[in-house]
Amino acid sequence: xxxxxxxxxxxxxxxxxxxxxALSLSGFRVHVFGDGxxxxxxxxxxxxxxxxxxxxxxxxxxxxxxxxxRLLESRTDVPLVLMSGHSEGDARERFADLPLAAVLxxxxxxxxxxxxxxxxxxxEPVRVAAF
Numbered sequence: 001x002x003x004x005x006x007x008x009x010x011x012x013x014x015x016x017x018x019x020x021x022a023l024s025l026s027g028f029r030v031h032v033f034g035d036g037x038x039x040x041x042x043x044x045x046x047x048x049x050x051x052x053x054x055x056x057x058x059x060x061x062x063x064x065x066x067x068x069x070r071l072l073e074s075r076t077d078v079p080l081v082l083m084s085g086h087s088e089g090d091a092r093e094r095f096a097d098l099p100l101a102a103v104l105x106x107x108x109x110x111x112x113x114x115x116x117x118x119x120x121x122x123x124e125p126v127r128v129a130a131f
Contacts, residue, residue, distance in 0.1 A: 004051035022110035036062025057084035
């Protein structure tokens, strides 16, 4: 079963690939973009089909904040997760007036990524029974 549709926006191809793989293997459908303008264009026509957006703070052409503002014009209730190598406090300060679901500090591992996404979507983590 598909857990949800995730939009990933990061200008680093290795990070996009890693995130797409981690989220896909965890049951999510993932749409990946390397820049803000193409992600904003996609979201404008698919906003009702996206369950959560992961946005890199620092990107050329359109920074994470500009992208978040554009996405919120189409849909105010979409959960936004900000990914940043800056401190969480600094990242939250830059987005103080925008509704962030979470800040995911870089670097992160696949487990941390999936846990944040599931928590923001209200999906319970799978508990594996010990034998």
